[in-house]
Amino acid sequence: GESVGLHLPTLSVQEGDNSIINCAYSNSASDYFIWYKQESGKGPQFIIDIRSNMDKRQGQRVTVLLNKTVKHLSLQIAATQPGDSAVYFCAENNQGGKLIFGQGTELSVKP
Amino acid sequence: EPEVTQTPSHQVTQMGQEVILRCVPISNHLYFYWYRQILGQKVEFLVSFYNNEISEKSEIFDDQFSVERPDGSNFTLKIRSTKLEDSAMYFCASSGQALPYNEQFFGPGTRLTVL
Numbered sequence: 001g002e003s004v005g006l007h008l009p010t011l012s013v014q015e016g017d018n019s020i021i022n023c024a025y026s027n028s029a030s031d032y033f034i035w036y037k038q039e040s041g042k043g044p045q046f047i048i049d050i051r052s053n054m055d056k057r058q059g060q061r062v063t064v065l066l067n068k069t070v071k072h073l074s075l076q077i078a079a080t081q082p083g084d085s086a087v088y089f090c091a092e093n094n095q096g097g098k099l100i101f102g103q104g105t106e107l108s109v110k111p
Numbered sequence: 112e113p114e115v116t117q118t119p120s121h122q123v124t125q126m127g128q129e130v131i132l133r134c135v136p137i138s139n140h141l142y143f144y145w146y147r148q149i150l151g152q153k154v155e156f157l158v159s160f161y162n163n164e165i166s167e168k169s170e171i172f173d174d175q176f177s178v179e180r181p182d183g184s185n186f187t188l189k190i191r192s193t194k195l196e197d198s199a200m201y202f203c204a205s206s207g208q209a210l211p212y213n214e215q216f217f218g219p220g221t222r223l224t225v226l
Contacts, residue, residue: 097159102153
């Protein structure tokens with residue numbers, strides 16, 4: 001069945017280091033992927049997205065990589081800051097309206 | 112910057128009672144969604160709504176759930192007879208266009224506690 005999951009439930013990094021958050025998906029028909037950031041007590045906040053016809057997309061301090069061969073998605077955060085501490089979710093869409101979310105990875109940034 | 116708003120922020124109710132969760136989507140958006148998140152778990156899709164009707168719903172969205180857009184600005188989720196397992200954060204989202212390729216903007220959520 002459809003599922004999107006994350007490899008690691010928690011990730012702790014030093015301020016200034018780069019962070020890499022991973023995600024595996026199982027539905028090869030999915031054609032659009034999004035990373036969301038969720039801070040405590042708030043709703044998911046869009047970070048970056050990527051379509052299935054791309055393998056890399058860059059934003060401000062963030063990069064998303066898509067490997068369709070192994071159905072893997074990653075979010076790279078450069079120069080991680082304390083304000084990046086949050087739970088990060090990947091989500092997929094396969095030509096429908098709903099988003100299918102992964103389990104979430106909690107990123108903790110140490111000063 | 113336009114945003115999705117939700118009220119109340121926290122709702123406490125007794126099992127078996129009806130609750131209505133309210134959302135005001137971004138004003139020029141046409142597609143509306145409800146998701147829920149049980150504590151410590153992932154966000155789960157409930158229902159999508161477009162042109163005054165349900166576009167898609169999940170298995171969670173059974174006969175106890177309903178959605179409505181009673182006027183030009185509000186979008187509501189009603190749970191007719193709440194159960195303990197309905198306790199969760201409920202997020203409303205809206206989009207200017209249908210997926211794929213268009214961002215869904217999420218509200219801050221309503222925390223529903225069923226006692």
